[in-house]
Amino acid sequence: MTFKDYQKKSRITALYPNKDNNFIYPTLGLTGEAGEVAEKIKKILRDDLGVITPEKKQEIEKELGDVLWYISQLATELKLSLEDVALKNLEKLLSRMKRKKLTGSGDNR
Secondary structure, three states, X not given: OOHHHHHHHHHOOOOOOOOOOOOHHHHHHHHHHHHHHHHHHHHHHHHOOXXXXXXXXXXXXXXXXXXHHHHHHXXXXXXXXXXXXXXXXXXXXXXXXXXXXOOOOOOOO
């Protein structure tokens, strides 16, 4: 499946207020779901000495899917192609790598 396919198919399941004119809802959902991923990792560190069991891995995979869904909806709300977002991100990272600027801080390095 391509990002384009995912973005189109996932949009069918987008049921939220003022869809197609509401970038706030998917933004809030994205932060919530990213927090759930972090919470699961935190509990693995706290309770399981950092060992990720197959069951915990499946739970994290589901949460990552939710993160992807919200990213896709936010991109759609902003009229961005998820495929273009992914490609531009790779271009940026490969450019930084080539220029030995992967470490450090700031968006424009």
